[in-house]
Amino acid sequence: MKYWFQDKYSINTILNIKIKETLFKGRSNYQRIEILDSYDFGRILVLDGIVNVTEKDEFIYHEMMVHVPLFTHSNPKKALVIGGGDGGIVRELSKHPQLNQIDLVEIDPMVVDKCKEFLPSVSVGFKESHLNVYFEDGAQFVKNKENFYDVIIIDSSDPVGTGKKLFQRNFYKNCFRALKEEGILTAQSETPTFEEELRIMKSMYTKLHRIFPIVKLFTAYVPSYTCGIWCFIICSRKCDPLKNFQVKRYKKVRLKNRYYNADIHRASFALPNFLKAEFNNF
Amino acid sequence: MKYWFQDKYSINTILNIKIKETLFKGRSNYQRIEILDSYDFGRILVLDGIVNVTEKDEFIYHEMMVHVPLFTHSNPKKALVIGGGDGGIVRELSKHPQLNQIDLVEIDPMVVDKCKEFLPSVSVGFKESHLNVYFEDGAQFVKNKENFYDVIIIDSSDPVGTGKKLFQRNFYKNCFRALKEEGILTAQSETPTFEEELRIMKSMYTKLHRIFPIVKLFTAYVPSYTCGIWCFIICSRKCDPLKNFQVKRYKKVRLKNRYYNADIHRASFALPNFLKAEFNNF
Numbered sequence: 187m188k189y190w191f192q193d194k195y196s197i198n199t200i201l202n203i204k205i206k207e208t209l210f211k212g213r214s215n216y217q218r219i220e221i222l223d224s225y226d227f228g229r230i231l232v233l234d235g236i237v238n239v240t241e242k243d244e245f246i247y248h249e250m251m252v253h254v255p256l257f258t259h260s261n262p263k264k265a266l267v268i269g270g271g272d273g274g275i276v277r278e279l280s281k282h283p284q285l286n287q288i289d290l291v292e293i294d295p296m297v298v299d300k301c302k303e304f305l306p307s308v309s310v311g312f313k314e315s316h317l318n319v320y321f322e323d324g325a326q327f328v329k330n331k332e333n334f335y336d337v338i339i340i341d342s343s344d345p346v347g348t349g350k351k352l353f354q355r356n357f358y359k360n361c362f363r364a365l366k367e368e369g370i371l372t373a374q375s376e377t378p379t380f381e382e383e384l385r386i387m388k389s390m391y392t393k394l395h396r397i398f399p400i401v402k403l404f405t406a407y408v409p410s411y412t413c414g415i416w417c418f419i420i421c422s423r424k425c426d427p428l429k430n431f432q433v434k435r436y437k438k439v440r441l442k443n444r445y446y447n448a449d450i451h452r453a454s455f456a457l458p459n460f461l462k463a464e465f466n467n468f
Numbered sequence: 469m470k471y472w473f474q475d476k477y478s479i480n481t482i483l484n485i486k487i488k489e490t491l492f493k494g495r496s497n498y499q500r501i502e503i504l505d506s507y508d509f510g511r512i513l514v515l516d517g518i519v520n521v522t523e524k525d526e527f528i529y530h531e532m533m534v535h536v537p538l539f540t541h542s543n544p545k546k547a548l549v550i551g552g553g554d555g556g557i558v559r560e561l562s563k564h565p566q567l568n569q570i571d572l573v574e575i576d577p578m579v580v581d582k583c584k585e586f587l588p589s590v591s592v593g594f595k596e597s598h599l600n601v602y603f604e605d606g607a608q609f610v611k612n613k614e615n616f617y618d619v620i621i622i623d624s625s626d627p628v629g630t631g632k633k634l635f636q637r638n639f640y641k642n643c644f645r646a647l648k649e650e651g652i653l654t655a656q657s658e659t660p661t662f663e664e665e666l667r668i669m670k671s672m673y674t675k676l677h678r679i680f681p682i683v684k685l686f687t688a689y690v691p692s693y694t695c696g697i698w699c700f701i702i703c704s705r706k707c708d709p710l711k712n713f714q715v716k717r718y719k720k721v722r723l724k725n726r727y728y729n730a731d732i733h734r735a736s737f738a739l740p741n742f743l744k745a746e747f748n749n750f
Contacts, residue, residue, distance in 0.1 A: 198508045447744075457731070458689075458728075
């Protein structure tokens with residue numbers, strides 16, 4: 187049945203997306219899950235009423251979350267993905283042949299099941315041979331690791347309900363401990379367009395800045411996310427994403443990507459003045 | 469009276485913006501004009517049902533349209549604005565002290581009147597002392613100019629109705645002739661997110677590429693425009709916006725800007741692979 191899905195950017199701004207058909211609607215132990223088929227964005231994974239992944243533009247988010255940190259690290263071997271049950275992050279990680287272990291910790295098996303069923307171009311990531319999938323609480327999982335990972339990618343939902351733990355200071359501290367000396371952490375960090383999300387972004391940045399010596403924001407255009415501009419945070423003890431950009435390895439790997447490239451890597455760190463101004467106390 | 473304004477991105481994607489009040493609604497000789505007061509975007513100028521300018525984010529569009537070409541030209545003295553009846557382009561031009569003549573050609577006096585009345589932070593541009601305002605057809609105006617301007621900025625609406633002429637090959641040719649040897653032209657060029665706008669962008673690019681030796685796309689985030697990513701075209705005979713970026717003058721002018729800065733100037737030319745692929749036949 188055709189209808190309009192409402193993606194609420196704020197109480198006063200709503201993106202209405204015309205839906206052809208609801209492919210799945212259910213409730214897991216953790217959240218409401220819907221898979222919708224839309225005219226403009228292809229199939230859409232909706233978690234607790236919020237657009238999570240669309241076939242049209244998921245590549246932008248997933249490429250930026252993965253290749254920016256992977257091409258900042260000089261020799262990444264072990265990666266941890268927290269969340270990421272759709273498979274998109276792993277799909278991009280699998281383009282890096284030097285990785286020999288990828289651990290994915292997703293709390294909700296139903297997300298993985300339904301993405302495997304309805305979003306094959308995203309969940310193709312689960313075919314990666316070096317992958318171990320754990321259906322656990324990511325915040326618990328990371329507590330037991332020390333000096334182990336080269337890269338940690340936090341592919342969280344918004345900080346409500348299930349996702350809340352993945353925005354807390356203790357969790358970030360545990361991630362820091364789980365990383366090796368040259369380790370890198372990346373997390374999605376919402377949008378600066380609306381006040382509520384900007385507040386979340388600033389809170390994340392403040393917490394991470396107390397733990398990691400290097401913390402930088404980068405941006406990408408994600409049309410289906412709140413008004414297009416999306417921010418990410420990259421943190422490390424030692425590696426600067428511009429100074430340490432591994433451009434030679436980037437050229438060697440020859441990614442077949444649709445968004446990320448060497449110019450985009452560098453350009454994504456150029457912040458508009460209004461965004462710099464929000465973070466100039468650090 | 470409160471209501472929801474519908475900004476149609478496509479027939480299947482609509483941004484709904486909650487309106488506090490309609491400040492003005494009328495019809496000029498050229499178009500329907502509305503000024504709305506919204507909760508999230510401040511006051512909005514709507515022309516023929518399409519969001520044209522919002523108080524929240526007009527600075528992004530206007531700064532990028534002006535400072536990218538102005539800091540590409542080595543010594544701009546004379547500028548022509550075609551369209552731009554809200555005053556935002558002129559406001560940004562007035563930050564360049566070396567300009568000694570700014571001509572603005574707007575077909576619709578009612579746009580200027582209503583922006584002066586309801587959008588003072590934008591229409592403040594009309595106070596610029598070097599400004600001449602002509603209420604004429606921009607396409608006609610430019611026919612009579614030869615080897616005269618250093619910079620031409622086409623601040624057009626979408627290519628429907630009144631705005632259509634400003635997307636035609638003959639008009640671009642006349643702009644080329646109106647420019648001096650080192651002259652630069654900039655135009656807004658829609659978004660690549662939806663097919664119809666991408667088609668317009670490609671058509672503009674094709675036409676301009678047959679006339680100007682140097683033609684480049686650049687991008688900015690404009691939240692109130694279609695799904696956030698907005699494109700611009702810069703063209704010239706001789707000046708490359710990266711190689712000829714006048715970074716020394718930029719530092720001297722000390723703009724008080726909210727979006728544009730030297731990093732953003734360079735970064736705005738980094739195009740995602742999917743966008744490059746659309747233009748790789750040129």
